[in-house]
Amino acid sequence: MEQRIKQLIEQHFGAEAWEIRPLGGGFYGRAFLVRQDKPPFVLVVKLYLFPGLARKEALQVRTLSRHCPVKMPEIYFDEETQDGMLEAIGMEYFDGVNAGNADLTSVNTKQLGDEMTDVLIALHDTGHSAGFGALDAAQFVSDWRELYRPLAQKTLKK
Numbered sequence: 001m002e003q004r005i006k007q008l009i010e011q012h013f014g015a016e017a018w019e020i021r022p023l024g025g026g027f028y029g030r031a032f033l034v035r036q037d038k039p040p041f042v043l044v045v046k047l048y049l050f051p052g053l054a055r056k057e058a059l060q061v062r063t064l065s066r067h068c069p070v071k072m073p074e075i076y077f078d079e080e081t082q083d084g085m086l087e088a089i090g091m092e093y094f095d096g097v098n099a100g101n102a103d104l105t106s107v108n109t110k111q112l113g114d115e116m117t118d119v120l121i122a123l124h125d126t127g128h129s130a131g132f133g134a135l136d137a138a139q140f141v142s143d144w145r146e147l148y149r150p151l152a153q154k155t156l157k158k
Helices: 002-013 054-068 109-124 146-156
Strands: 017-025 029-036 042-048 075-079 088-093
Touching: 002 017, 002 029, 002 042, 002 054, 002 075, 002 088, 042 054, 054 075, 054 088
Parallel strands: none
Antiparallel strands: 017 029, 029 042, 042 088, 075 088
8 A cells, every 4th residue: 555655645646655644544545644855844654455435535625625614625636446556646735634433522512513514404405407316427307306216215125
């Protein structure tokens, strides 16, 4: 994975990655903090273990960033699988804490809840002029029930 990250940094920034530190990961992939000697000096590189996920997440983040009242990370690059190499996204690094590990005892939870609700309302208020479907769909439908009925029937059948 480290070699893939070094290759991506050279390819996209003409720079050398002098620090590559694991941030975490799961079933779908791994995230790394990368420091390099050219702007952006610090970024996150996510490597995906399955094809199609990098491009999908890049599209999701770019779309969310246009509609979300909370700043989303800029996507610097996304790479599909090439010659068996792992797909990747290079994205803006936000300094902060992992909310999943944060101690929330000193946080104003009402204010945090209100802000989270505002974000969810803004995202759910977003529509697509072509109708309903996946972000990268070739065709859309005009009624959301037409989109979800086959999915619900498949789930019920299981």
